[in-house]
Amino acid sequence: MTENAAPTNMGSTITQVPNPEPGTVDMMVNMGPQHPATHGVFRMELRVDGEQIQDLVPHIGYLHRGSEKLCEHELYSQIITLFDRLDYVSNFNNELVIVSAVEKLMDVAPPPRAELIRIIMCEFNRIASHLLFYGTFAIDMGAITPLLYNFRDREKIQALFESVSGARMMHNYFRVGGVKEDVADDFESRSLALCNELEYGIDETDRLLTENEIFLERTSGIGVISGEDALDWGLSGPVLRASGVPYDVRVEEPYSRYDELDFGIPVGSAGDCWDRFYVRILEARESVSIIRQAIALMEPGDTMAQIRRIARPPAGEVYAHCENPRGDLGVYIVSEGGDRPYRLKVRPPSFCNLQALRDLTVGHYIADAVVILGTLDIVLGEVDR
Amino acid sequence: MLSGLRGLGVTLRGALRPKVTFEYPKEHLPVDNRFMGFPALTWDVARDEPYCTGCMVCVRYCPTQCMSAKMQDNEKFSEGVSHRKKIIESFEINLGRCILCGICVDVCNFDAIEMSLEHERSERLRNANRVDLPTLLDMGRVYQVEVGWKQSKPNAASPNERAAAKAAGEEAKAFEESVVEPSDPDDSVNTAEETGEDAA
Ligand code: SF4
Ligand code: SF4
Numbered sequence: 057m058t059e060n061a062a063p064t065n066m067g068s069t070i071t072q073v074p075n076p077e078p079g080t081v082d083m084m085v086n087m088g089p090q091h092p093a094t095h096g097v098f099r100m101e102l103r104v105d106g107e108q109i110q111d112l113v114p115h116i117g118y119l120h121r122g123s124e125k126l127c128e129h130e131l132y133s134q135i136i137t138l139f140d141r142l143d144y145v146s147n148f149n150n151e152l153v154i155v156s157a158v159e160k161l162m163d164v165a166p167p168p169r170a171e172l173i174r175i176i177m178c179e180f181n182r183i184a185s186h187l188l189f190y191g192t193f194a195i196d197m198g199a200i201t202p203l204l205y206n207f208r209d210r211e212k213i214q215a216l217f218e219s220v221s222g223a224r225m226m227h228n229y230f231r232v233g234g235v236k237e238d239v240a241d242d243f244e245s246r247s248l249a250l251c252n253e254l255e256y257g258i259d260e261t262d263r264l265l266t267e268n269e270i271f272l273e274r275t276s277g278i279g280v281i282s283g284e285d286a287l288d289w290g291l292s293g294p295v296l297r298a299s300g301v302p303y304d305v306r307v308e309e310p311y312s313r314y315d316e317l318d319f320g321i322p323v324g325s326a327g328d329c330w331d332r333f334y335v336r337i338l339e340a341r342e343s344v345s346i347i348r349q350a351i352a353l354m355e356p357g358d359t360m361a362q363i364r365r366i367a368r369p370p371a372g373e374v375y376a377h378c379e380n381p382r383g384d385l386g387v388y389i390v391s392e393g394g395d396r397p398y399r400l401k402v403r404p405p406s407f408c409n410l411q412a413l414r415d416l417t418v419g420h421y422i423a424d425a426v427v428i429l430g431t432l433d434i435v436l437g438e439v440d441r
Numbered sequence: 442m443l444s445g446l447r448g449l450g451v452t453l454r455g456a457l458r459p460k461v462t463f464e465y466p467k468e469h470l471p472v473d474n475r476f477m478g479f480p481a482l483t484w485d486v487a488r489d490e491p492y493c494t495g496c497m498v499c500v501r502y503c504p505t506q507c508m509s510a511k512m513q514d515n516e517k518f519s520e521g522v523s524h525r526k527k528i529i530e531s532f533e534i535n536l537g538r539c540i541l542c543g544i545c546v547d548v549c550n551f552d553a554i555e556m557s558l559e560h561e562r563s564e565r566l567r568n569a570n571r572v573d574l575p576t577l578l579d580m581g582r583v584y585q586v587e588v589g590w591k592q593s594k595p596n597a598a599s600p601n602e603r604a605a606a607k608a609a610g611e612e613a614k615a616f617e618e619s620v621v622e623p624s625d626p627d628d629s630v631n632t633a634e635e636t637g638e639d640a641a
Contacts, residue, residue: 134504137542201452210463217475222477222556228542234549240475264451267444365548 081109085422088141089118093196096436100413100425107421112414116407119440127400130230131366132158135400140226142402143438145188148174148181148217149380153229156311157376157387158232161240168359170234171313175350176247177220177229178378179343183254184380186343187261187338189433193333194265196430197274202265210259216250219243232367234360244351252343258340266334273356275293275329279416279428282327289412292405293383298335299327305379317349332431368395382406382433402441406434472558474588477543479536481580483556483590488523490515491578492553492592495529496567499545499554507538508545513630532577537560537570557584 088099103111123142128134132154141151152174165172178325187210189242190202212223220239221229268357281291281354286299296303304321306314306407322338324331377386383405390399411431416428463470472478483492495512513530517523545554555578564570572580584590 062580122599130504131502133544134502136506137540137544201448204453205451218476219473220475222475222543223541226542228538236543260451264448269445354528386460 061223080115087422087425089115095427095434098114098429098436100429101424102425104422107423109417109420109422109425111259112417114410115411116410116436116439119436121441123441124400124402127281127397129396131395132397133365135397136230137226137228139433140228140390141437142223142404142441143380143382143385143406143435145435146181146381147225147227148177149185150385151227151282152178152312153376153378153380153385153387155230155232156378157374157389158367158369159373160242160376161372161389161391162232162367164361164363166234166357166361168313169238169272169355170359170361172350172354173220173235173239173359174230175205175312175314175317176347177217179346179350180213180247180250181217182343183258183340184210186340186372187213187258189336189381190265190333193427193430193433196426197271199265199268199271205257205261205264209254212250212253216246219246219395227434230342231360233363234358238359244354247347247351251347254340255344258337258344259260262337263399266337272330274374274424274427275333275431276326278424279332279422279431280326280328280331281412281416285415286327287416290408291412292408293380294335294339295332295383295409296329297321298324298431300325300400305377305384311376313350313353316353317346319349329427329431337435362428366395375405378409380405382438383409383433385438386398401439404438404441406432406436406438410434450502451481472560475490476558476560477541477556477560478560479539479541479556479562479580480534480543480545480554480577481559481584482529482574482577483553483555483581483585484578488517490517490525491529491574491581492551493529493532493549494525494527494551494553495532496527496550498548498550502548504539504543504544505538505540505543507535520584524540529574532574534577535571538566555581555590556585557581558587559583608617 082103082105084101084103086099087102088094089097094100099118101113102109121141124137125281129136135154136151140147142150154423187206191206194202207359218224218242221227221236223229281289281299283296283299283301285406286296287301291299292303300323302321302323305311306319307321319342322335322342324335336380363373369389369391371391373388373390375386377384379385381418384403385405386403388401389397390405392398412427413432416432417425420428484490485492494511495510497510497512500506500510503584510532511530512527515523515525515528517528518526540601546556558580559580562570
């Protein structure tokens with residue numbers, strides 16, 4: 057506790073509340089935008105009483121690039137490159153949303169082989185994203201080793217991406233009506249081998265940290281949110297499922313060829329940080345099984361539907377959403393019939409999940425704020441767009 | 442306590458495995474043949490000239506507007522050596538601005554541009570990554586040898602050439618019609634950069 061009054065020139069939205077104890081006042085603490093645990097440029101303004109958080113105001117917008125507005129001036133084929141850069145750790149999943157929205161509007165169906173390639177790429181990307189979460193989340197709590205193990209496995213996935221799309225992160229591989237080019241001949245064997253390695257890698261990292269007593273101490277019972285509250289906040293993805301709500305767009309409204317695949321939706325029970333963490337590990341395992349099934353379904357064939365090179369959807373509106381590693385990513389397009397959208401709106405799961413941050417954090421300690429933010433697994437590129 | 446030991450076991454086993462890291466500046470990981478490095482222009486060895494005709498399709502499709510191209514009459518055409526009426530005169534790509542999306546390669550009708558394997562360019566000057574035609578062709582030559590490049594799109598010869606050129610022309614026209622506004626703001630940005638550099 058301190059005598060110092062909080063600085064007043066930081067655009068604070070928290071009003072100063074004097075403590076009942078005479079002579080003490082709550083302290084304002086700024087976390088971010090250059091805090092390593094904020095995973096990007098995100099600022100939290102905390103009002104703390106000692107170590108305990110009394111109030112929290114998130115400040116976003118440091119990474120705002122105006123992607124939605126930019127989309128209005130870009131061809132549909134060029135918009136895909138912008139979507140790569142929204143959630144920059146799950147690029148394929150983002151590409152899938154925009155191409156499926158345009159396909160829905162144009163009423164074209166990509167060839168079955170292209171659909172399966174997309175699914176495999178998206179699931180690999182989901183694993184890569186969850187591995188990154190695992191590592192950085194551990195780092196947030198001072199455990200450095202898991203990150204190195206996860207990056208070892210993630211690197212293998214990136215290498216596979218490179219052999220498919222030519223890029224490790226910004227792929228620009230999905231096209232309206234298919235994918236850019238067919239995968240290499242050794243793709244199936246390589247993916248299956250990678251699946252085995254990943255399974256081993258996930259198990260290994262799981263052994264490394266999940267049951268660790270200190271880790272449990274830091275995560276269980278922290279930042280609890282009930283299923284109803286989570287739904288009320290509009291949370292989605294692993295954050296919602298950790299609270300026991302089995303909502304997954306891949307199952308609720310199957311897109312692509314997910315209805316042909318058999319997979320489970322891991323759900324948590326307590327809705328605390330540990331559940332949010334563990335749900336992702338289980339999900340990564342499910343993804344491995346999805347990839348195996350998808351590879352078994354693969355048959356030779358076209359990878360691109362016969363459509364014009366410049367996509368010109370008819371006038372109309374469309375909403376498409378897919379299950380991103382972070383939740384339910386949606387895109388709403390208003391078209392006037394040209395080769396560019398009239399308006400494009402993104403529903404970013406990270407942004408919606410971030411809304412619950414205040415409710416989750418208040419009452420906990422400063423160190424827990426880092427943990428809670430970590431389990432929400434936000435990507436600022438998507439929050440700010 | 443027990444699970445902590447389990448974690449320790451994992452790290453111990455990890456310590457006994459061969460290392461998976463590379464010491465970057467000393468060692469280089471090989472990249473895949475599909476790797477999308479910086480775009481480069483290909484060289485038609487048979488006719489000893491570039492494939493690029495300067496048709497500007499790639500320039501129009503580039504999402505970052507980082508390229509410019511100019512076409513000229515092909516002398517070799519009048520001599521009867523080449524089937525290309527037009528040939529590229531000057532070509533510039535600002536590689537510092539290129540996002541390596543590969544759209545230019547997709548839209549080129551003549552196989553004239555490819556994503557090379559070149560990916561380590563660092564320069565001291567801000568605009569030193571604006572590369573011109575000779576550099577792009579050099580990068581292309583290296584790439585062609587590295588991957589044993591072969592033309593994959595229909596060779597731009599005789600009837601095919603006309604069909605492709607016609608398609609390209611039509612699309613370019615359609616594209617031009619659809620363009621609502623020219624990219625003035627970007628041009629002004631470029632000029633500002635250049636003047637800034639000159640002044641410095
Ligand atoms: S589209 Fe191909 S031929 Fe036309 S200017 Fe570009 S590189 Fe040259
Ligand atoms: S790769 Fe993309 S950004 Fe780079 S020059 Fe080609 S079209 Fe432009």
